[in-house]
Amino acid sequence: MIPYGRQDIRQEDIDAVVEVLQSDFITQGPVVPRFEEAVASKVGARYGVAVNSGTSALHVACLALGLGPGNRLWTSPITFVASANCAIYCGAQVDFVDIDPVTYNLSPEALEKKLSDADEKSCLPDIVVPVHLCGQSCEMKRIHELSQSYGFKVIEDASHALGGRYRDFPVGCCRYSDITVFSFHPVKIITTAEGGMAVTNDAALAGKMQLLRSHGITRDPELMTHAADGPWYYQQIDLGYNYRMTDIQAALGISQLNRLDEYVTRRHEIAERYDRLLSDLLVTVPLQHPDAYSSWHLYVIRLQLGAITKSHREVFESMRESDIGVNLHYIPVHTQPWYERMGFKKGDYPEAEQYYAEAISLPMYPTMTDEQQDQVVDALRGAVVG
Ligand SMILES: *Cc1c(COP(=O)(O)O)cnc(C)c1O
Numbered sequence: 001m002i003p004y005g006r007q008d009i010r011q012e013d014i015d016a017v018v019e020v021l022q023s024d025f026i027t028q029g030p031v032v033p034r035f036e037e038a039v040a041s042k043v044g045a046r047y048g049v050a051v052n053s054g055t056s057a058l059h060v061a062c063l064a065l066g067l068g069p070g071n072r073l074w075t076s077p078i079t080f081v082a083s084a085n086c087a088i089y090c091g092a093q094v095d096f097v098d099i100d101p102v103t104y105n106l107s108p109e110a111l112e113k114k115l116s117d118a119d120e121k122s123c124l125p126d127i128v129v130p131v132h133l134c135g136q137s138c139e140m141k142r143i144h145e146l147s148q149s150y151g152f153k154v155i156e157d158a159s160h161a162l163g164g165r166y167r168d169f170p171v172g173c174c175r176y177s178d179i180t181v182f183s184f185h186p187v188k189i190i191t192t193a194e195g196g197m198a199v200t201n202d203a204a205l206a207g208k209m210q211l212l213r214s215h216g217i218t219r220d221p222e223l224m225t226h227a228a229d230g231p232w233y234y235q236q237i238d239l240g241y242n243y244r245m246t247d248i249q250a251a252l253g254i255s256q257l258n259r260l261d262e263y264v265t266r267r268h269e270i271a272e273r274y275d276r277l278l279s280d281l282l283v284t285v286p287l288q289h290p291d292a293y294s295s296w297h298l299y300v301i302r303l304q305l306g307a308i309t310k311s312h313r314e315v316f317e318s319m320r321e322s323d324i325g326v327n328l329h330y331i332p333v334h335t336q337p338w339y340e341r342m343g344f345k346k347g348d349y350p351e352a353e354q355y356y357a358e359a360i361s362l363p364m365y366p367t368m369t370d371e372q373q374d375q376v377v378d379a380l381r382g383a384v385v386g
Pocket of ligand 1: 160194
């Protein structure tokens with residue numbers, strides 16, 4: 001089976017991990033802050049806060065921005081459930097903004113319209129989470145302008161987009177957002193097995209997220225309510241979690257980060273080759289916004305169902321039968337049973353649902369060979385035409 005994505009682990013990664021295993025600290029030691037500095041510096045942000053998953057990063061980002069009961073978070077329905085669940089963890093409400101039919105990212109036009117409606121009903125969002133689907137940045141400048149007019153905070157869910165750029169700035173520099181979140185799950189651009197990071201330029205937000213990832217406990221005398229009882233002393237000054245990343249994971253992350261540019265370059269080659277090889281098939285290849293340089297986490301095609309005789313499901317099943325590990329990113333979150341129980345229903349976000357009816361993620365990972373890619377294209381040709 002050619003998978004839709006997979007990690008690339010080399011000897012240098014293994015050596016870096018073994019070195020930590022043989023050191024004094026294996027959980028939180030000196031390597032986590034080194035990884036934080038390395039990622040922050042790579043993406044042009046001042047602070048990085050490493051945690052045990054992208055989901056935890058979203059959670060602490062929401063809490064740091066003050067999201068709580070009575071508040072609202074809006075995101076795209078075409079995302080992994082975690083982009084919405086993070087609001088529920090905080091006791092807040094979720095709502096969705098339909099996608100742009102061309103980029104499949106949260107539509108700035110739909111956002112503007114929904115904001116103007118919400119303004120009249122006094123139910124504006126407190127946080128908007130644009131998701132850089134497939135590694136292509138959302139139109140952050142427009143979203144940022146709307147955040148200034150309507151007074152909401154912005155968390156970029158850049159789980160797919162490490163190594164991507166927007167208007168010539170690296171995704172993660174937070175020029176148009178408060179916090180940007182990355183995931184280091186094995187299918188993502190670089191991996192720490194499980195892991196994530198929130199980056200920001202705001203020292204107070206970074207400090208708050210550091211506190212929340214480790215039980216709300218501090219050893220910083222400046223933050224304590226009174227002088228330390230002794231050298232053993234620490235204080236819990238907030239309610240946090242155990243969301244810590246380990247030094248083992250951070251060592252893997254630093255080693256992987258060294259190859260970020262190489263990975264993104266290779267992903268671009270694969271995407272351009274797909275564009276060429278698929279040009280005569282009745283599929284829509286992913287269109288790129290001129291302001292975005294994608295990290296190409298995913299290569300999603302859409303079937304032109306009116307023009308072919310096969311159904312979406314038939315093409316998908318035929319690919320899987322040919323041992324091509326195609327996938328579908330994503331099932332619209334608002335149609336998940338848990339969200340339906342909150343009152344969302346099919347029909348709420350037509351562009352997202354249309355996308356779901358046509359989309360297929362083709363295999364895309366930096367170690368994929370041209371031969372494997374040819375196999376994918378042959379299988380797709382057979383599935384669509386045959
Ligand atoms: C992977 C992913 C997450 C969650 O990251 P984890 O590290 O798996 O917790 C959140 N949002 C999006 C869009 C993702 O793809």
